[in-house]
Amino acid sequence: MQTVKMVISGAVNAGKTEFIKTISEIEVVSTERRATDDTKLIKKETTVAMDFGRIAVGDDLVLHLFGTPGQKRFDFMWEILSEGMLGLVILVDSTRPETFRETNRIIDFFMSYRETPYVVAANKQDRPNAWSPDELRLALRLPTHIKVLPCTANDRESVKLVLLELLDVIMQRSED
Amino acid sequence: MPLVGNIRDFGLSDFLYLVDRGYKTGCLHLSRADEMASLYFDKGKLITAIRKDDVAIVTDLLVRKGKLTPIQAAQATQAQRNDSGASVSQILVNLNLIGRDELQRVLQQHIEESVYLLFGWSEGEFRFEQGQRPELTAPILLTPVPVEHLIMEGVRRIDEWGRIKDRIPSTDMVVKFIEQPTERAKGINLAAEEWRVFARINGKDTLAEIAHKTNMSDFDVCRIVYGFLTAGLVDVLRKPAPVPMLATGRPLAEAPRIKKSLVTRIINRIRGM
Ligand SMILES: Nc1nc2c(ncn2[C@@H]2O[C@H](COP(=O)(O)OP(=O)(O)OP(=O)(O)O)[C@@H](O)[C@H]2O)c(=O)[nH]1
Numbered sequence: 001m002q003t004v005k006m007v008i009s010g011a012v013n014a015g016k017t018e019f020i021k022t023i024s025e026i027e028v029v030s031t032e033r034r035a036t037d038d039t040k041l042i043k044k045e046t047t048v049a050m051d052f053g054r055i056a057v058g059d060d061l062v063l064h065l066f067g068t069p070g071q072k073r074f075d076f077m078w079e080i081l082s083e084g085m086l087g088l089v090i091l092v093d094s095t096r097p098e099t100f101r102e103t104n105r106i107i108d109f110f111m112s113y114r115e116t117p118y119v120v121a122a123n124k125q126d127r128p129n130a131w132s133p134d135e136l137r138l139a140l141r142l143p144t145h146i147k148v149l150p151c152t153a154n155d156r157e158s159v160k161l162v163l164l165e166l167l168d169v170i171m172q173r174s175e176d
Numbered sequence: 177m178p179l180v181g182n183i184r185d186f187g188l189s190d191f192l193y194l195v196d197r198g199y200k201t202g203c204l205h206l207s208r209a210d211e212m213a214s215l216y217f218d219k220g221k222l223i224t225a226i227r228k229d230d231v232a233i234v235t236d237l238l239v240r241k242g243k244l245t246p247i248q249a250a251q252a253t254q255a256q257r258n259d260s261g262a263s264v265s266q267i268l269v270n271l272n273l274i275g276r277d278e279l280q281r282v283l284q285q286h287i288e289e290s291v292y293l294l295f296g297w298s299e300g301e302f303r304f305e306q307g308q309r310p311e312l313t314a315p316i317l318l319t320p321v322p323v324e325h326l327i328m329e330g331v332r333r334i335d336e337w338g339r340i341k342d343r344i345p346s347t348d349m350v351v352k353f354i355e356q357p358t359e360r361a362k363g364i365n366l367a368a369e370e371w372r373v374f375a376r377i378n379g380k381d382t383l384a385e386i387a388h389k390t391n392m393s394d395f396d397v398c399r400i401v402y403g404f405l406t407a408g409l410v411d412v413l414r415k416p417a418p419v420p421m422l423a424t425g426r427p428l429a430e431a432p433r434i435k436k437s438l439v440t441r442i443i444n445r446i447r448g449m
Pocket residue numbers: 010011012013014015016017018019045046047048069070071123124125126127151152153154
């Protein structure tokens with residue numbers, strides 16, 4: 001049995017748990033806790049260790065989805081989660097510009113190890129005050145070759161599209 | 177839908193960059209406590225800026241500055257009422273009440289000063305209304321100002337490491353030009369010190385090396401490069417690490433190479449979900 005791994009990351013409250021829940025075939029193994037530090041100002045429950053979702057591709061192949069914890073004090077987990085990943089989705093809460101700098105730090109973190117294929121998902125596009133993918137690209141100053149996709153994490157078609165776009169980037173780097 | 181936020185989190189210079197690169201037309205409203213300002217853009221360039229409690233009518237402004245008599249002002253205002261489309265600025269020039277260059281110089285100076293004051297705000301709510309245009313009586317520039325120029329000047333007024341560190345976390349980072357910087361640099365008046373740094377950018381030297389070669393302090397070089405960065409002229413990159421290491425001290429495995437056939441299988445699986 002071969003397993004491949006994708007990582008879903010982003011700032012606190014970006015929608016990582018929601019994203020994985022929407023597409024996973026198994027009940028998502030989340031380690032949600034009541035928020036402690038500054039996160040509790042934003043929400044009641046936050047992911048403290050990670051989320052884990054799974055999609056069986058066949059008898060011999062399975063895709064694992066890992067969501068990174070949002071709170072800063074769990075940063076050490078990222079490194080462990082990112083080992084051997086095939087690709088990365090960076091989720092952004094498009095309605096909260098106060099998280100854009102943190103998002104850049106997260107991208108920097110992952111890219112400082114190696115050039116991992118990644119896409120940026122402009123999440124919560126269903127909310128009225130969401131910044132558009134084009135605006136997010138400029139706000140985060142993403143290079144033109146990085147895809148910025150509209151996303152609504154609780155909509156399965158939308159999540160599928162983000163993953164397919166990421167797979168397309170991975171495909172370009174794969175070997176025959 | 178308007179773009180909303182606080183300049184504490186998404187700075188004015190970042191917003192100007194977005195307006196410029198996004199080729200945006202509309203109005204950026206800024207407010208804090210009892211202060212308010214509105215910056216109007218046309219296709220990414222600044223056309224006017226109005227602060228609350230400041231003169232919002234171009235003829236009033238020019239009379240106050242001694243560039244127009246009250247009678248001339250009334251004449252222009254009257255003419256504008258009969259001409260629905262044109263701005264008072266345009267009418268003033270059409271009627272030869274003021275020279276085009278003179279008008280541009282006076283208004284540009286006034287508008288730029290208003291914007292520079294805003295760079296001093298460490299926080300304040302912003303709201304960008306797409307497509308919103310100024311009143312035709314406002315001090316509208318006949319030649320819009322490119323925002324890179326404003327960004328550079330605004331950044332010159334920043335003297336806290338905090339903001340700079342956010343974008344330039346270390347002096348070990350390499351500075352390189354973005355596509356065609358000379359084209360963009362045309363709109364910007366660089367100070368002598370800034371030229372010294374600009375001339376040293378080669379895509380290889382780190383900020384620390386540039387500081388050493390120019391005999392300038394790390395802070396000054398970082399501040400200047402921060403300006404270039406914010407104006408979209410350069411990029412700063414981490415020097416590639418020789419061997420990537422995990423914090424645990426183990427070297428990181430190479431990115432896994434994956435077979436196309438495998439990726440195709442995953443794609444098909446997700447498509448079918
Ligand atoms: N309207 C809307 N709400 C969303 C969307 N995605 C997530 N949410 C909501 O945003 C909140 C945060 O979502 P989570 O999935 O918990 O975010 P997270 O990134 O896992 O958060 P942490 O684990 O705390 O970092 C929840 O209330 C979600 O229901 C979306 O696309 N649209």
